[in-house]
Amino acid sequence: MKVGILGTGDVGRTLASAFVTLGHDVKMGAREATNDKAATWVKQAGPKASQGTFADAAGFAELVVLATHGVANGAVLKAAGPERLAGKVLIDATNPLDFSKGMPPRLAVGFTDSGGEEVQRAAPQARVVKAFNIVGHVSMFRPEYKGGPPDMLICGNDAEAKKQVTALLHEFGWPEVADLGGIESSRVLEPVCLVWVLYGAATGSWSHALKMLRK
Amino acid sequence: MKVGILGTGDVGRTLASAFVTLGHDVKMGAREATNDKAATWVKQAGPKASQGTFADAAGFAELVVLATHGVANGAVLKAAGPERLAGKVLIDATNPLDFSKGMPPRLAVGFTDSGGEEVQRAAPQARVVKAFNIVGHVSMFRPEYKGGPPDMLICGNDAEAKKQVTALLHEFGWPEVADLGGIESSRVLEPVCLVWVLYGAATGSWSHALKMLRK
Numbered sequence: 001m002k003v004g005i006l007g008t009g010d011v012g013r014t015l016a017s018a019f020v021t022l023g024h025d026v027k028m029g030a031r032e033a034t035n036d037k038a039a040t041w042v043k044q045a046g047p048k049a050s051q052g053t054f055a056d057a058a059g060f061a062e063l064v065v066l067a068t069h070g071v072a073n074g075a076v077l078k079a080a081g082p083e084r085l086a087g088k089v090l091i092d093a094t095n096p097l098d099f100s101k102g103m104p105p106r107l108a109v110g111f112t113d114s115g116g117e118e119v120q121r122a123a124p125q126a127r128v129v130k131a132f133n134i135v136g137h138v139s140m141f142r143p144e145y146k147g148g149p150p151d152m153l154i155c156g157n158d159a160e161a162k163k164q165v166t167a168l169l170h171e172f173g174w175p176e177v178a179d180l181g182g183i184e185s186s187r188v189l190e191p192v193c194l195v196w197v198l199y200g201a202a203t204g205s206w207s208h209a210l211k212m213l214r215k
Numbered sequence: 216m217k218v219g220i221l222g223t224g225d226v227g228r229t230l231a232s233a234f235v236t237l238g239h240d241v242k243m244g245a246r247e248a249t250n251d252k253a254a255t256w257v258k259q260a261g262p263k264a265s266q267g268t269f270a271d272a273a274g275f276a277e278l279v280v281l282a283t284h285g286v287a288n289g290a291v292l293k294a295a296g297p298e299r300l301a302g303k304v305l306i307d308a309t310n311p312l313d314f315s316k317g318m319p320p321r322l323a324v325g326f327t328d329s330g331g332e333e334v335q336r337a338a339p340q341a342r343v344v345k346a347f348n349i350v351g352h353v354s355m356f357r358p359e360y361k362g363g364p365p366d367m368l369i370c371g372n373d374a375e376a377k378k379q380v381t382a383l384l385h386e387f388g389w390p391e392v393a394d395l396g397g398i399e400s401s402r403v404l405e406p407v408c409l410v411w412v413l414y415g416a417a418t419g420s421w422s423h424a425l426k427m428l429r430k
Contacts, residue, residue: 111326191406
């Protein structure tokens with residue numbers, strides 16, 4: 001499958017490498033087609049990896065992952081071109097984190113709206129699935145935990161897209177995937193990112209992952 | 216210790232019985248001093264159990280647990296009398312759930328405010344600690360899970376009160392307690408209740424509990 005990754009940060013590179021490892025062709029998109037971090041990643045990732053602008057990555061891909069800073073999502077999706085995302089699965093791995101008041105970050109939106117809903121509005125014909133936002137990048141691919149596996153929680157409006165992302169998550173090493181409903185469930189999934197951050201600050205753990213224990 | 220439980224529902228009765236089991240004297244408070252559910256509970260719980268109004272329970276107690284419907288907190292705390300809660304640890308086990316638009320419930324407040332903060336404002340001299348709100352009542356006392364123990368996440372403004380509640384949680388069978396900061400962290404802890412609800416709806420599990428897996 002052809003995969004476009006929008007973003008060159010830890011999350012973008014981690015997911016891009018995971019897709020390459022699984023045999024997919026991956027184009028990493030950035031504001032500039034010659035982005036240094038993307039170039040370094042391409043060199044490391046080998047022949048299935050390439051780079052380009054956000055629009056290049058969106059146009060190339062059958063499936064797109066949004067992995068930029070959440071507060072930049074609007075600008076990134078505008079640059080990518082919503083028409084290039086039409087009909088495609090768009091995994092929103094972001095959180096609308098506002099670092100302007102220092103650490104820990106706050107959410108920039110919530111309660112009556114969410115980053116996931118903003119993404120769906122900015123790319124109205126994309127089939128947006130919120131995923132990966134509740135866990136740190138080090139755990140996103142093949143998470144290994146004593147007492148695992150952790151749970152992935154997703155949401156989105158398109159049932160077929162969620163099925164496809166669930167199958168993908170299974171390949172990524174997440175056998176436990178729960179579908180929490182429409183994209184508006186991002187309103188409760190995005191706060192879980194902050195719970196993850198605050199738990200890290202409280203415990204000094206930065207590689208934790210959420211599991212739902214069941215009887 | 217003398218404990219006051221404000222509320223006669225599943226959470227109130229579960230926590231009240233847990234305190235009795237641990238040897239504490241418990242007064243269950245309700246709108247009416249003769250509340251039927253409280254009377255049934257007292258009969259069952261034995262000589263360390265008693266009942267009264269919200270004010271009776273608050274006045275009796277050294278430590279108070281708020282276990283009413285979250286949207287009723289303001290009225291309940293007014294009936295209890297904030298002056299009777301001054302200086303006392305007040306465990307807020309509630310969530311501001313709005314069922315008016317059907318199932319699943321929504322949060323009645325969030326993002327820029329929270330139920331926990333409302334409670335602290337309604338009882339300004341109480342030492343409010345948010346606890347128990349992220350898990351169902353069946354798991355609140357001595358939770359037994361393969362792969363456990365689950366994690367309890369708390370927050371509040373008073374460090375001493377959080378220490379006391381942490382020690383209490385250990386007695387309740389929660390060795391893993393993380394302090395997520397001031398009472399404003401209720402803004403992210405209360406959405407976790409909805410994650411719990413939506414996970415239950417998605418999986419059919421109603422006895423799940425959150426654990427943070429760590430490396």
